[in-house]
Amino acid sequence: MILLEAFSTPVNYFPILIQLVLAIGFVIVMMGATHLLGPKRKTTDKLENFECGIEQEGNARQPLAVKYFLVAILFVLFDVEVIFFYPYAINFRELGWNGFIAVVMFVAFFILGFTYIIKKGALNWED
Amino acid sequence: MNIYQITFWILSLFTLAFAIGVIMSRNPINSVLFLILTFFCISGHYVLMNAQFLAIVNIIVYAGAIMVLFLFVIMLMNLNSDTEPQKNFLVQFAGVVSGGALLLIMVAAIKSSLTGLEGKNIDLINSTDIGLIKNLGTVLFTTYVFPFEIASVLFLSAMVGAVVLGKKDSALKTAE
Amino acid sequence: MNAIVLSGIWGVVMMFAGLFLKSSKQIQWTALLGIIALLVVSILDYQAHSVQAQTYFGMMTIDVYTSWFSILITACCAMYLLIFHKDIAAVGKNEAEYFALIFFVMCGVYLLASYSNLLILFLGIEILSIPQYILAGSDKENIKSNEASLKYFLMGAFSTGLLLMGMTLIYGATGSFDITSEKFVGQFEQLSSMSSLSFVGILLLLISFGFKVSAAPLHLWTPDVYDGSPTAFTPFMATIVKVSVFVAFIRLFHFSFGNVSDAWQIAIASMIVLTLIIGNVTAVYQQSLKRMMAYSSIAQAGFMLFSIFAVNSTLAYKGILLYSVVYSLASIGVFAVIIKMKDYTYDGFNGLAKKQPVLAFTATVCLLSLVGIPLTGGFFAKYFVLSAVVEQGKYIWIVVFAVLMAAISAYYYFRVIRSMYFKTGEAAMHTEPTTWDKTLLILNAMIILLLGVLPSLVFG
Numbered sequence: 001m002i003l004l005e006a007f008s009t010p011v012n013y014f015p016i017l018i019q020l021v022l023a024i025g026f027v028i029v030m031m032g033a034t035h036l037l038g039p040k041r042k043t044t045d046k047l048e049n050f051e052c053g054i055e056q057e058g059n060a061r062q063p064l065a066v067k068y069f070l071v072a073i074l075f076v077l078f079d080v081e082v083i084f085f086y087p088y089a090i091n092f093r094e095l096g097w098n099g100f101i102a103v104v105m106f107v108a109f110f111i112l113g114f115t116y117i118i119k120k121g122a123l124n125w126e127d
Numbered sequence: 128m129n130i131y132q133i134t135f136w137i138l139s140l141f142t143l144a145f146a147i148g149v150i151m152s153r154n155p156i157n158s159v160l161f162l163i164l165t166f167f168c169i170s171g172h173y174v175l176m177n178a179q180f181l182a183i184v185n186i187i188v189y190a191g192a193i194m195v196l197f198l199f200v201i202m203l204m205n206l207n208s209d210t211e212p213q214k215n216f217l218v219q220f221a222g223v224v225s226g227g228a229l230l231l232i233m234v235a236a237i238k239s240s241l242t243g244l245e246g247k248n249i250d251l252i253n254s255t256d257i258g259l260i261k262n263l264g265t266v267l268f269t270t271y272v273f274p275f276e277i278a279s280v281l282f283l284s285a286m287v288g289a290v291v292l293g294k295k296d297s298a299l300k301t302a303e
Numbered sequence: 304m305n306a307i308v309l310s311g312i313w314g315v316v317m318m319f320a321g322l323f324l325k326s327s328k329q330i331q332w333t334a335l336l337g338i339i340a341l342l343v344v345s346i347l348d349y350q351a352h353s354v355q356a357q358t359y360f361g362m363m364t365i366d367v368y369t370s371w372f373s374i375l376i377t378a379c380c381a382m383y384l385l386i387f388h389k390d391i392a393a394v395g396k397n398e399a400e401y402f403a404l405i406f407f408v409m410c411g412v413y414l415l416a417s418y419s420n421l422l423i424l425f426l427g428i429e430i431l432s433i434p435q436y437i438l439a440g441s442d443k444e445n446i447k448s449n450e451a452s453l454k455y456f457l458m459g460a461f462s463t464g465l466l467l468m469g470m471t472l473i474y475g476a477t478g479s480f481d482i483t484s485e486k487f488v489g490q491f492e493q494l495s496s497m498s499s500l501s502f503v504g505i506l507l508l509l510i511s512f513g514f515k516v517s518a519a520p521l522h523l524w525t526p527d528v529y530d531g532s533p534t535a536f537t538p539f540m541a542t543i544v545k546v547s548v549f550v551a552f553i554r555l556f557h558f559s560f561g562n563v564s565d566a567w568q569i570a571i572a573s574m575i576v577l578t579l580i581i582g583n584v585t586a587v588y589q590q591s592l593k594r595m596m597a598y599s600s601i602a603q604a605g606f607m608l609f610s611i612f613a614v615n616s617t618l619a620y621k622g623i624l625l626y627s628v629v630y631s632l633a634s635i636g637v638f639a640v641i642i643k644m645k646d647y648t649y650d651g652f653n654g655l656a657k658k659q660p661v662l663a664f665t666a667t668v669c670l671l672s673l674v675g676i677p678l679t680g681g682f683f684a685k686y687f688v689l690s691a692v693v694e695q696g697k698y699i700w701i702v703v704f705a706v707l708m709a710a711i712s713a714y715y716y717f718r719v720i721r722s723m724y725f726k727t728g729e730a731a732m733h734t735e736p737t738t739w740d741k742t743l744l745i746l747n748a749m750i751i752l753l754l755g756v757l758p759s760l761v762f763g
């Protein structure tokens with residue numbers, strides 16, 4: 001609790017801002033500096049994309065399989081579900097049984113959905 | 128000008144610049160990356176408004192998950208050819224006029240709703256604590272518990288939809 | 304309230320029915336069982352709420368009016384499922400999921416019928432819309448279905464964004480999401496007390512609403528979506544979903560924004576004029592009956608807009624109830640005939656009366672009701688919404704204009720009847736109607752005719 005209250009105004013985040021600025025600044029400066037200072041010898045072989053030493057073939061911009069998309073969208077749904085646990089965890093004691101029932105109902109729906117997904121074989125990679 | 132105001136103006140500048148980048152860049156991947164940066168800036172605004180939980184959620188869900196989804200969608204498309212459709216001049220002109228009219232109305236409405244508030248600065252230092260995770264959780268699980276539960280129906284329908292549209296039909300037969 | 308819970312749970316039941324039930328017949332029976340249960344529960348809800356209105360969590364206010372509408376819309380949905388259940392299962396391989404999505408939509412419908420909080424309005428609209436995007440694209444092999452789904456999704460998501468923006472501005476002006484709270488009511492007491500943010504908020508809500516009910520000039524998605532979606536789902540989207548959005552926004556615009564009607568009535572009036580012109584005139588030029596019905600649903604939305612336009616008149620409420628039921632049943636009846644045909648053009652219907660007299664007759668009754676011929680329910684539906692405007696006394700000329708447009712609509716509806724009765728042709732069928740189908744269609748037509756004589760049956 002004390003920790004929470006200590007971080008409850010925007011001014012507490014000022015160090016993070018400074019750190020962010022420093023970190024990004026460092027990266028930009030370093031990358032810019034190496035780019036400017038380093039020697040450059042451009043040959044066609046060097047500019048080619050590196051593919052483990054094998055000569056590159058085909059086009060990298062192939063359309064992706066829909067399977068990835070399905071997994072990603074399911075991930076987003078469960079990600080959003082997990083987000084709701086944070087506010088519950090903080091208020092765990094104060095909310096008591098009512099809060100518990102609310103969360104259990106919410107999770108029950110998700111577990112049903114999850115069972116459905118598994119049973120349906122939506123996460124099976126080989127089909 | 129205190130440190131809040133300076134941060135606010137810088138953040139706003141960045142947000143707008145990145146948002147313009149989203150719609151101006153030709154390459155869709157660049158658009159998505161600009162959008163991520165925009166989300167980070169908006170998270171900064173949330174922190175300024177003392178809504179830290181929202182700031183983190185914005186980063187985890189939007190900048191993290193949904194942007195990955197956006198990238199996947201873009202990779203589903205064919206990116207080789209420059210297939211951006213060219214709208215004719217009349218459509219563009221109509222778009223500019225109607226968008227400009229909406230902007231004008233919004234600005235005018237916000238400006239006139241601020242009458243009587245001139246000279247009052249929004250107090251950022253002693254801002255409310257309502258955006259803190261503790262208060263948010265209390266409200267979410269007491270006053271707004273019904274919409275919270277109903278949202279699970281929304282998620283379920285999205286889940287069913289993803290499976291219906293995204294799963295190969297032939298695979299379903301073997302799964303049964 | 305119980306109907307909301309049951310519809311959500313039955314959606315889950317349908318999801319699992321697809322996993323555990325082997326035959327398509329069993330799945331269809333589960334769905335029919337569900338909608339009957341839903342009908343029973345909503346009737347029980349009505350009895351529980353008929354004495355006094357009840358609030359749930361400060362989010363829903365369920366009174367006689369809303370629970371009565373829930374019964375009517377559930378009955379329409381039951382009729383839809385009874386007629387179309389075989390066609391729904393035939394759309395693709397995920398038959399149980401289609402039914403599940405329909406039950407989720409019903410959950411959204413109940414939310415929209417009785418919300419008293421803008422948050423629930425938003426959730427209701429979303430629960431209503433997302434399953435529809437999927438149903439529109441459920442025929443995955445068909446490129447037109449894909450187009451319909453994508454178009455609907457992109458436009459729908461954009462309009463939901465506008466809805467949220469409108470709510471945000473109204474929240475900014477009032478400081479409350481609860482439309483019954485003092486802050487909210489006080490803001491919309493009179494025009495002079497309204498903040499300028501509320502004006503823009505109402506405008507944005509209006510735009511979003513116009514999109515959802517396909518009122519011109521926000522109707523552009525409708526023909527492609529209704530035409531591209533599988534024929535089994537088009538009647539659902541065009542009737543049950545559309546009328547429940549109407550009821551939702553009547554609630555907001557009459558109860559909350561009723562006192563400040565000067566701010567938005569002119570916008571609705573121009574929407575009505577545009578919708579009636581574009582819907583009716585474009586429908587005349589259509590060759591495909593399915594696409595004609597899409598334009599006709601735009602035109603009918605123009606008439607339903609009158610009930611929003613006539614603020615705080617009991618005639619308007621009666622009108623929208625009657626219009627919802629009659630329009631839904633009539634469209635379902637017409638689509639039930641369309642889906643049986645092989646060729647959706649007018650020529651495809653040539654000679655249907657000789658081949659399938661029952662189908663031709665029920666379609667004729669439904670079409671006459673859509674025109675608004677006396678002795679069908681459509682006449683009283685149009686009569687009530689138009690006389691609500693006359694009673695209000697403003698903009699009488701729109702009523703004259705609407706009657707004129709109804710006359711135009713007679714042209715394209717009668718063209719179907721002419722094809723069926725007065726032209727010769729083979730009228731190739733896609734599927735032969737069973738006796739059960741015919742019985743249902745006759746029942747449907749009978750209800751429409753009955754409402755043409757006794758419209759008070761739907762007023763509860």
